Amino acid sequence: xxxxxxxxxxxxxSTNGGFVKKKSExxxxxxxxxxxxxxxxxxxxxxxxxxxxxxxxxxTNPNSNSSIIPFIDRDPEIFSIxxxxxxxxxxxxxxxxxxxxxxxxxxxxxxxxxxxxxxxSNPSQFEAFNLERSLILPLSGRDSPSAISTTNSGSVxxxxxxxxxxxxxxxxxxxxxxxxxxAVDSILALSPSLAAAGATDFSGLQILxxxxxxxxETLNWENQTKSSSTVQAIGSSSDYLFTSFESGxxxxxxxxxxxxxxxxxxxxxxxxGEIYGTDLDSAIPAxxxxxxxxxxxxxxxxxxxGPSGVIGNIRLWDIRSGNVHWEINEKIxxxxxxxxxxxxxxxxxxxxxxxxxxFADMRMLGRQWICLGDSRKGYKGKKEGAGCKIESHGNQVxxxxxxxxxxWSEVLIGSxxxxxDDLDDRVFKKNSIGRLKDSSEFKITNLGFGxxxxxxxxxxxxxxxxxxxxxxxx
Amino acid sequence: xxxxxxHSQRQDRIKLNVGGKLFETTISTLLxxxxxxxxxxxxxxxxDNENPVFIDRDPEIFSVxxxxxRTSHLPSTARRFSKQELTEEALYYGVESxxxxxxxxxxxxxxxxxxxxxxxxxxxxxxxxxTAGAGDGSVWIAHGGQISGYxxxxxxxxxIRTHLDSITSIRRVWPEVAAVxxxxxxxxxxxxxxxxxxxGSAQWTDSSDPRIYKARVLSITxxxxxxxxxxxxxxxxxxxxxxxxxTLKITSEIGRLPGNSTKTVVPKKLAxxxxxxxxxxxxxxxxxxxxxxxxxxxxxxxGEMVWETNxxxxxxxxxxxxxxxxxxxxxxxxxxxKVCSKSGDVGMADLRNLxxxxxxxLDEKNPSLRNTGGEENNVIHCYRKQxxxxxxxxxxxxxHVEHIEEDVESRDFEKRCYRRNYVDKxxxxxxxxxxxxxxxxxxxxxxxxxxxxxxxxxxxxxxxxAVSFL
Numbered sequence: 001x002x003x004x005x006x007x008x009x010x011x012x013x014s015t016n017g018g019f020v021k022k023k024s025e026x027x028x029x030x031x032x033x034x035x036x037x038x039x040x041x042x043x044x045x046x047x048x049x050x051x052x053x054x055x056x057x058x059x060t061n062p063n064s065n066s067s068i069i070p071f072i073d074r075d076p077e078i079f080s081i082x083x084x085x086x087x088x089x090x091x092x093x094x095x096x097x098x099x100x101x102x103x104x105x106x107x108x109x110x111x112x113x114x115x116x117x118x119x120x121s122n123p124s125q126f127e128a129f130n131l132e133r134s135l136i137l138p139l140s141g142r143d144s145p146s147a148i149s150t151t152n153s154g155s156v157x158x159x160x161x162x163x164x165x166x167x168x169x170x171x172x173x174x175x176x177x178x179x180x181x182x183a184v185d186s187i188l189a190l191s192p193s194l195a196a197a198g199a200t201d202f203s204g205l206q207i208l209x210x211x212x213x214x215x216x217e218t219l220n221w222e223n224q225t226k227s228s229s230t231v232q233a234i235g236s237s238s239d240y241l242f243t244s245f246e247s248g249x250x251x252x253x254x255x256x257x258x259x260x261x262x263x264x265x266x267x268x269x270x271x272x273g274e275i276y277g278t279d280l281d282s283a284i285p286a287x288x289x290x291x292x293x294x295x296x297x298x299x300x301x302x303x304x305x306g307p308s309g310v311i312g313n314i315r316l317w318d319i320r321s322g323n324v325h326w327e328i329n330e331k332i333x334x335x336x337x338x339x340x341x342x343x344x345x346x347x348x349x350x351x352x353x354x355x356x357x358x359f360a361d362m363r364m365l366g367r368q369w370i371c372l373g374d375s376r377k378g379y380k381g382k383k384e385g386a387g388c389k390i391e392s393h394g395n396q397v398x399x400x401x402x403x404x405x406x407x408w409s410e411v412l413i414g415s416x417x418x419x420x421d422d423l424d425d426r427v428f429k430k431n432s433i434g435r436l437k438d439s440s441e442f443k444i445t446n447l448g449f450g451x452x453x454x455x456x457x458x459x460x461x462x463x464x465x466x467x468x469x470x471x472x473x474x
Numbered sequence: 475x476x477x478x479x480x481h482s483q484r485q486d487r488i489k490l491n492v493g494g495k496l497f498e499t500t501i502s503t504l505l506x507x508x509x510x511x512x513x514x515x516x517x518x519x520x521x522d523n524e525n526p527v528f529i530d531r532d533p534e535i536f537s538v539x540x541x542x543x544r545t546s547h548l549p550s551t552a553r554r555f556s557k558q559e560l561t562e563e564a565l566y567y568g569v570e571s572x573x574x575x576x577x578x579x580x581x582x583x584x585x586x587x588x589x590x591x592x593x594x595x596x597x598x599x600x601x602x603x604x605t606a607g608a609g610d611g612s613v614w615i616a617h618g619g620q621i622s623g624y625x626x627x628x629x630x631x632x633x634i635r636t637h638l639d640s641i642t643s644i645r646r647v648w649p650e651v652a653a654v655x656x657x658x659x660x661x662x663x664x665x666x667x668x669x670x671x672x673x674g675s676a677q678w679t680d681s682s683d684p685r686i687y688k689a690r691v692l693s694i695t696x697x698x699x700x701x702x703x704x705x706x707x708x709x710x711x712x713x714x715x716x717x718x719x720x721t722l723k724i725t726s727e728i729g730r731l732p733g734n735s736t737k738t739v740v741p742k743k744l745a746x747x748x749x750x751x752x753x754x755x756x757x758x759x760x761x762x763x764x765x766x767x768x769x770x771x772x773x774x775x776x777g778e779m780v781w782e783t784n785x786x787x788x789x790x791x792x793x794x795x796x797x798x799x800x801x802x803x804x805x806x807x808x809x810x811x812k813v814c815s816k817s818g819d820v821g822m823a824d825l826r827n828l829x830x831x832x833x834x835x836l837d838e839k840n841p842s843l844r845n846t847g848g849e850e851n852n853v854i855h856c857y858r859k860q861x862x863x864x865x866x867x868x869x870x871x872x873x874h875v876e877h878i879e880e881d882v883e884s885r886d887f888e889k890r891c892y893r894r895n896y897v898d899k900x901x902x903x904x905x906x907x908x909x910x911x912x913x914x915x916x917x918x919x920x921x922x923x924x925x926x927x928x929x930x931x932x933x934x935x936x937x938x939x940a941v942s943f944l
Binding site for chain 1: 491493494528530531532535554555556559562594596597598599618619620622630633634635636637639666669670671672673674927
């Protein structure tokens, strides 16, 4: 052991770097963890956040009783890892000797759990161009996943059959609950332990407590036909929960807005539609709801197959006034899936006939769709885009085609002479994802993004695939 | 110990407290980190103070880096830490130059090199082009429309997407800027790697000839001030454009040719010879009647052609019908090396003494290495006075036998002795693709193969790699 008694603790930290200038007051803190002495600075310990064990140690004045070194009866090896994490923001490589569960458990003891989450599963670590298939999470039973939802920290909720399995952010632990539904069609995580779930053949939106496995609340739409109300889609903003309901007789539908901050109190009802007679196209229920924060608009999109092919509409709703801000009716090459990217200020769809990706610039909504592939394919009667999924995350758009995922990214063309190169105003380019060994023939059914991960489920596969970049993986 | 000695040592000594562990070293050890480092800054102050300087970092990694400063090599305990971790910590203490020197491979020697790694980009993993131009062992790989950068430690530095769908030529023209071209899309484009933004482009146009438009770039090289790129129009007319590196303005048009025969097609290989300021250009075409190609040397200052050769058509009659399959220049020695398409022989020519037939063919007396001929698809690359030649999937190297005394004879170009050796093993060649491109950078040789994901990295090593039977 180094002779710490020699040290008079007469140091205080300079503001830059980790080293310390001599001053009358000390900033160095000595801790005895399981018999091993560690020294660090007040600044490092306060990074742990207020009201944690470590910050409490840092705030107790060391001058008053400098002879007493605080003792913590825990494993010193794991503490040294967590101290490195505090100092550098990264886990040292010797952390690989321990199971992540051990680290989480110890981090919880020191009050560093959130710090550990943000260093291991931070959305800023998501590298779209560097994704590799890294994990397979098996699901028990014989049901394939029907819907998934992710949280910001990277935890995943997977609905398979009548069950919902939740994986925590570390993807090391799971819990499974049973629901009333025969199959969950839409699920949305509201917090790591709370999710909204609904089905197209079951009345009401259920708010489920995933930890304890009970229905906290059932939200319904009181429609005029006095029939049941089935859930077609769920979406949320930071304040509101949006649910697209259809009446059990399938002749009316609406989007209900519930207040997330106020116990799911119904706030508004927008986009109410009734079908009279045989005019089925007059009110297509929304099957996708996406909130666009920077525009304060809700995108609602729905489609159905009819005798003249698939038709649908995409509307942007102002939820305060209940008015449609912009809408487009899809008659030719209707979307198979549609999403909106707030970062890119654009709506993206994949055409059901062509299977090509289109975008519409939110800053110039009067314009038509711009096809990013061969637009002529849209006029053929084929359904190449059927079942394709499209999702945006960060500055990228991900589109599944069969068993593969395409990544669309914008290329920033700096020079003003873009027209000289025959380039459009905005250039989006397609990239493939994964190496040869990662390809799979099973069709992708869901795409999700959370933390630094992409989550993929496939048809007839009782498992969930996790894609992340190798360097940042644990 | 002597009184005087111990006294002076005490003055020179310094104590450091790193994360609660006490270290004692000398000021001269800390100063060897370099004047701008954190450690040197620490040693410069408070020499009189008996109290150790406190650094709030991990003591175990510090002990590794202190060992590095003391002995200038890494201890075996360094293996407990990842490359990334050590690099970050070395950066923190400001000892990255010592760290680099200790961790980088020894000088690349073709006769003693082994495949140490295959870099695989996460998606579209087939390299279409790559550049190791920075010279520190880092490499930028163009795969499809993306460029992935790998730093001197071969750690992934980032990936950017360009507007091109298939980058077929790339050159790192500034530390953070790549010049890219494609054989399917027009123009030379410069991309900033850190922002992923296109910062400029150059197109070949001619106001008097409307056919000159949408010219594609086939090869790129650069000098310290200019980028040179060979442009090819749809009707095959071609030239080499000299583009100023900072203004991106076209400064001159060199060697405009109609492209209507194999002797005038666009150059697919360009090299800048800094010693003479000459541009080397060559192209090889292969068809039913064998290979044909040309080599031309241009002076960009005058725009004049300095020398040219065409094969078949010139050269010794004994070599008729054995035109070259690939050619490259050794910049350091002003030598040109070619590999013959039919015999597989390697010929060299002195760039300072070019004549009608300057070629000298290298002899290999070892009967087991005699060329069997008939192998096609040769690639030749000169790096650090060594000539790497690929034969389909196999890789060989021609290296210069050094003379102890620099006598007159060894300087004589014609009597220079080269020996041929295989770089790879027989097992390497199986189930591997044909070698498509090779490039040296730093102390590494990068090799890409047809239809194979990833880029091979070959390095020399001073470790024996002994395998224990116990």
